[in-house]
Amino acid sequence: MKMVNIKINGMSxxxxxGSTILEAARYAGIEIPTLCYxxxxxxxGACRICVVEVKGARSLVAACVYPVNEGMEIETNSPKVQQSRKLTLELILSTHDRKCLSCVRSGNCELQKLCKDFGVEDETYYEGENIHYDFDDTTIHLVRDNNKCILCRRCVAACAAQDIGVIGVAARGFDSHVGCTFERSLSEVPCVSCGQCIVNCPTGALTEKDDTDKVWAALNDPTKTVIVQTAPSIRVT
Ligand code: FES
Known part of the structure; x- marks a missing residue:
């Protein structure tokens, strides 16, 4: 295998x-934060949280997609890098539904953890127009809340990797959002309820549906039928 010599944070x-900077850094035990990867x-290279400084490059580069070259010198945690990551997080938060305390992913949210790590508090640095999206809770297994989506596209890639491919990014620019073709709900497309999109979502945009209350109510209601499915959920009809 052909090797190249590089320096990361002064370490040879x-x-x-062909490795990316991210792979090289991980190989050396150096952590670079990621969100979309x-x-x-x-x-x-969608989220730009993994940006690093490369000596001689005109701008910061995304470590997850940028290949290493012979003699490359990389700084993964310089003040410029930290400032950029912080700014990116503030911009993400500016359109994010910041109801962390009532969010089911609170304490287990990659965005929340990064904001904590970079000292980005729940303050509105960038106020402006925001789009409100309705929940999609039409399937038996999940709830999609696009107000918490950061457009990392992990769910889209996970769905495609399952050979299902029922979700994608619709519209352009500020209007971009993840959904199904022709704005249909998930129950109107051949989603197989595999749950891979939920597992890979870094925020609370995709969560498992909790029908516990409905199930308990139905169990005590003789007019209801409770169908227990092997996976991934319980349905009340
Ligand atoms: Fe590299 Fe998102 S992790 S751009």
């Missing part, structure tokens, strides 16, 4: 040619 390394499934 020899890594396989999913190894071999979603490597699209």
């Amino acid at each position: 390394l020899s890594v396989p040619k 999913l190894k071999e499934i979603n490597e699209i």
Whole structure:
């Protein structure tokens, strides 16, 4: 295997040619934060949280997609890098439904953790127009809340990796949002309820549906039929 010699944070390394900066850094035990990256499934450089400084480059580069070259010198945690990541988080939060305390993912949310790590508090740095999206809770297993979506596209890639591919990004620019073709709900497309989109969502935009209350009510209601499915949920009819 052909190797290239690089320096990360002053540390000399020899890594396989064709590696990305992120792979090289992880190989060396250096952590670079990511939000949209999913190894071999979603490597699209969408979120820009993983940006690093490369000596000689005119701007910061996304470590998850940028390949290493012979002699490359990389800084993964310089003040410029930290400032950029913080700004990116503030911009993401500016259109994010910041109801963390009542969010089912609170304490288990990648965005929330990064904001904490970078000292980005729940303050509105960038006020402006926001789009409100209705929930999609039409399927038996999940709830999609696009108000918490950060457009990382992990769910889209995970759905495609399952050979299902029923979700994608609709519209352009500020109007971009994840959904089904022709704005149909998930119950109107051949979603198979595999749950991979939920597992890979870094925020509370996709969560498992909790029908516990309905099930308990139905169990005590002789006029209701409770169908227990093997996976992934319980349905009340
Ligand atoms: Fe690299 Fe999102 S993790 S751009």
